[in-house]
Amino acid sequence: MGSLTEENYIKSVYALSQATGEVYVSELAKKLDVKLPSVNSMMKRMATKKLVAYAPYKGIKLTEKGKKEALAIIRKHRLAELFLVKVMGLGWEEVHDIAEQLEHVNSSRFYERIDELLNNPKFDPHGEPIPDSNGKIHTKKRTSLIDLAEGLTATITAVTEDEKSFLDHLNAKGLQIGDVVIIKKRELFDGSITLQHKSKKEILLTHQVAERIWVEV
Amino acid sequence: MGSLTEENYIKSVYALSQATGEVYVSELAKKLDVKLPSVNSMMKRMATKKLVAYAPYKGIKLTEKGKKEALAIIRKHRLAELFLVKVMGLGWEEVHDIAEQLEHVNSSRFYERIDELLNNPKFDPHGEPIPDSNGKIHTKKRTSLIDLAEGLTATITAVTEDEKSFLDHLNAKGLQIGDVVIIKKRELFDGSITLQHKSKKEILLTHQVAERIWVEV
DNA sequence: ATAATATGTTAGATGCATCTAATATTTTAA
DNA sequence: TTAAAATATTAGATGCATCTAACATATTAT
Ligand SMILES: [Mn+2]
Ligand SMILES: [Mn+2]
Ligand SMILES: [Mn+2]
Ligand SMILES: [Mn+2]
Numbered sequence: 001m002g003s004l005t006e007e008n009y010i011k012s013v014y015a016l017s018q019a020t021g022e023v024y025v026s027e028l029a030k031k032l033d034v035k036l037p038s039v040n041s042m043m044k045r046m047a048t049k050k051l052v053a054y055a056p057y058k059g060i061k062l063t064e065k066g067k068k069e070a071l072a073i074i075r076k077h078r079l080a081e082l083f084l085v086k087v088m089g090l091g092w093e094e095v096h097d098i099a100e101q102l103e104h105v106n107s108s109r110f111y112e113r114i115d116e117l118l119n120n121p122k123f124d125p126h127g128e129p130i131p132d133s134n135g136k137i138h139t140k141k142r143t144s145l146i147d148l149a150e151g152l153t154a155t156i157t158a159v160t161e162d163e164k165s166f167l168d169h170l171n172a173k174g175l176q177i178g179d180v181v182i183i184k185k186r187e188l189f190d191g192s193i194t195l196q197h198k199s200k201k202e203i204l205l206t207h208q209v210a211e212r213i214w215v216e217v
Numbered sequence: 218m219g220s221l222t223e224e225n226y227i228k229s230v231y232a233l234s235q236a237t238g239e240v241y242v243s244e245l246a247k248k249l250d251v252k253l254p255s256v257n258s259m260m261k262r263m264a265t266k267k268l269v270a271y272a273p274y275k276g277i278k279l280t281e282k283g284k285k286e287a288l289a290i291i292r293k294h295r296l297a298e299l300f301l302v303k304v305m306g307l308g309w310e311e312v313h314d315i316a317e318q319l320e321h322v323n324s325s326r327f328y329e330r331i332d333e334l335l336n337n338p339k340f341d342p343h344g345e346p347i348p349d350s351n352g353k354i355h356t357k358k359r360t361s362l363i364d365l366a367e368g369l370t371a372t373i374t375a376v377t378e379d380e381k382s383f384l385d386h387l388n389a390k391g392l393q394i395g396d397v398v399i400i401k402k403r404e405l406f407d408g409s410i411t412l413q414h415k416s417k418k419e420i421l422l423t424h425q426v427a428e429r430i431w432v433e434v
Numbered sequence: 435a436t437a438a439t440a441t442g443t444t445a446g447a448t449g450c451a452t453c454t455a456a457t458a459t460t461t462t463a464a
Numbered sequence: 465t466t467a468a469a470a471t472a473t474t475a476g477a478t479g480c481a482t483c484t485a486a487c488a489t490a491t492t493a494t
Contacts, residue, residue, distance in 0.1 A: 084327075087304065088327075088330050088331075088334065089330065089334075090326065090330060094326060097324070098322070098324045098326070098327050101322045101323065101324065102322065105315070105318045105319065106318065107314070107315045107318065109307065109311060109315070110301075110305075110315050113305050113306065113307060114305075117305065117306075
C-alpha cells in the first residue's frame, strides 16, 4: 500500500481523467493545491510504481493497477459516507470531510462489516455509485437538471459535489435525493432554473447549482 | 495538531512514563520499533513544541500540554474500540489494530456522535477507563490476579493488553470481562494459577497471562 | 579506581513531499 | 511564422522521519 499522499494523488488522477481518459499536471496541481513541480515529482514516482503512464509534456493516464487502487479508495470513501449517515446519524452535508480520512483506513475487516451492516449498498448518500469489492463500478449516462426542457418531471438521483457548502445550500432550498421536481422555467439570460417541488414550493436554482444535480426523467 | 508519527510518540511517552513519571530513550525506541537516534531527534523536536521536558541523558517527561494531547488520543482510541464492538459487532480481540488508525481521525463531530451513541461510556472493551472530553481520566488502584490468595473470589474488570494474540488466548480459555473466578491453586514453582470459573471449568493460566488480568475482590 | 558494558548523542546520509527560481517545451496570437 | 503566453520540467533547497557509524556519558562489575 502507498502513502496517504499517494492515495490522494491516485484519487485525483482518477477523478480528473474520467472525462477524457487523461489529466494534465496543472489540473492536478490545482485540485490538490500544490505547485506544479510537486505533481511532476510525484508522477515520476508513481510511474516507476506502474500506477500511471506518464511521458514528459504528455497527459497522465492511470494504469490498470492504478485504476484498481483508485476504485478501492473510492469504495471505502463512499461506504464510509453512507455508514456515517445511516448508522451514525450524521447529515449528508457533513460526511465527506470525515470520509476523506476514513478512506485511508487499512482494514478489510472494518469495511467488510460496514458493507454487511449496510447490506451491500449500491449508492452513497449523494447518489454516487459504490464500486463493488472487485472494483466494478456501475456507471450509467446521467442527465443534468440544466438539460431538461420546461414542463418535464424528473427525480433527483445524485449530486456531483459533496462539499459542505454546496450541500448546505441544497438543504436550505429543501432539496434531497429522491425528490420529484417539475421544470417550471428556464431563464435564457443567466441559465437559472425554477423548479416546482413536491412541497408545492417553487425553487430557484442558478445554473452553477443546477448543473451539479443529476436527474432521471 | 501534530503528525501521525508525533501522536504515536506522545502516546508511548504517556504509557511508558505512567509508572515512574518518566521514560528513557531506549524504552521508547523499543516500544516504537525505531533506533535510538530517531527517538533522540524526535524528543528534541517535541521539546521545542513544549510537548515533553527533555534534558540530555535524563528521563523524558510529558508536559501538561503533552499530557492533554495524550489523553485526547487515548480517548479517541478507546471510544473507537468500544464503538467497533458495540455498534459494529466486532470482537474485542480485533478492534485494537483498527482503533490504532481511527484514533488519528481529526473530527470532533465523529467522536461526539460515537460518544452519544454509546451514552458517554466510561470503559473500553478491555476494561480500560475512557478519559472524558476534558482529559480527566478515572484511575483507581488495581489488583492483578497474581496478587490474590488461594480461595478468594474475584471479578475480572480489565486486561492490560489488547493485542490480538493475547485476547485470542483468553477467548480460547473462555475468559471475559465481568467473569467471576475463584483462585483454586497458586503454583510456587512457576507462578501459574488455576481458576475455578462460573462455567464450572477449571482454567490454568501462566504467570505471564495472569499478571495482565485485573480483578476486583 | 579502572575497565567493561550499557545507554545516549552527534554527524551525516536517505527517501518522501513539498517549495522557489530557472529553464524548456508547447500552444496561441500577432 | 515568429513572438508572446501558457504549461511543464529541472535544479536545488527545506522539513520530517528515519537510518548507520562514530563518539560521549553513565552505570556496573572487577
Ligand atoms: Mn465524498
Ligand atoms: Mn459522496
Ligand atoms: Mn487498544
Ligand atoms: Mn483497549
